[in-house]
Amino acid sequence: xxxxxxxxxxxxxxxxxxxxxxxxxxxxxxxxxxxxxxxxxxxxxxxxxxxxxxxxxxxxxxxxxxxxxxxxxxxxxxxxxxxxxxxxxxxxxxxxxxxxxxxxxxxxxxxxxxxxxxxxxxxxxxxxxxxxxxxxxxxxxxxxxxxxxxxxxxxxxxxxxxxxxxxxxxxxxxxxxxxxxxxxxxxxxxxxxxxxxxxxxxxxxxxxxxxxxx
DNA sequence: CGACGTATCGTATAGATCTT
DNA sequence: AAGATCTATACGATACGTCG
Numbered sequence: 001x002x003x004x005x006x007x008x009x010x011x012x013x014x015x016x017x018x019x020x021x022x023x024x025x026x027x028x029x030x031x032x033x034x035x036x037x038x039x040x041x042x043x044x045x046x047x048x049x050x051x052x053x054x055x056x057x058x059x060x061x062x063x064x065x066x067x068x069x070x071x072x073x074x075x076x077x078x079x080x081x082x083x084x085x086x087x088x089x090x091x092x093x094x095x096x097x098x099x100x101x102x103x104x105x106x107x108x109x110x111x112x113x114x115x116x117x118x119x120x121x122x123x124x125x126x127x128x129x130x131x132x133x134x135x136x137x138x139x140x141x142x143x144x145x146x147x148x149x150x151x152x153x154x155x156x157x158x159x160x161x162x163x164x165x166x167x168x169x170x171x172x173x174x175x176x177x178x179x180x181x182x183x184x185x186x187x188x189x190x191x192x193x194x195x196x197x198x199x200x201x202x203x204x205x206x207x208x209x210x211x212x213x214x
Numbered sequence: 215c216g217a218c219g220t221a222t223c224g225t226a227t228a229g230a231t232c233t234t
Numbered sequence: 235a236a237g238a239t240c241t242a243t244a245c246g247a248t249a250c251g252t253c254g
Contacts, residue, residue: 202249
């Protein structure tokens with residue numbers, strides 16, 4: 001039987017659309033994708049896949065995009081971005097599982113202790129770490145200031161925390177007295193220049209602003 | 215005017231997330 | 235999993251509106 005007779009025949013999801021008599025066949029999959037496949041798919045003893053890599057593929061764990069099957073262990077993700085996202089998600093899940101365990105707390109405390117003793121021993125290292133942190137906080141603030149939703153969320157959370165704190169201070173007479181004492185102390189420690197700036201110029205400016213608004 | 219009450223800021227630390 | 239980095243929280247200091 002001439003080999004070209006394979007044209008039009010279907011094997012699994014693959015239909016032969018061109019047969020030049022060689023070891024390979026040009027096929028179209030049910031999904032419409034065309035490709036070159038081994039003539040082995042026509043043999044009754046063939047046990048391998050009879051579909052295109054996309055129909056045999058699996059969805060990306062992050063975005064569900066189908067990852068074509070390459071005949072080996074399928075990838076979990078479709079791209080570098082999804083690989084990173086998956087790693088981060090899995091790490092977050094791990095953190096949720098372990099964060100309250102004794103072992104995690106101990107490991108974490110040991111790390112922080114090592115870091116602290118390094119910072120004690122090397123003041124320059126300590127300063128560079130603090131500077132890094134200040135830079136990160138500044139960046140975080142700037143991000144907040146340019147994103148009104150983020151800023152509003154932060155301020156709302158902040159207000160709630162402060163309200164709780166003040167409530168706590170007021171509920172404890174000793175703490176409240178101490179709070180007022182510190183405030184008076186600050187007030188009386190002001191230099192004449194600072195006093196003038198805050199309570200004289202400040203008041204005038206605020207009054208002006210108020211007038212402009214009205 | 216001085217003092218109080220509360221809002222906001224700055225920084226250290228705790229906690230969460232990302233990278234290696 | 236460890237270590238690095240980023241973000242949230244705590245808290246004292248400061249700023250400012252308001253009241254007696």
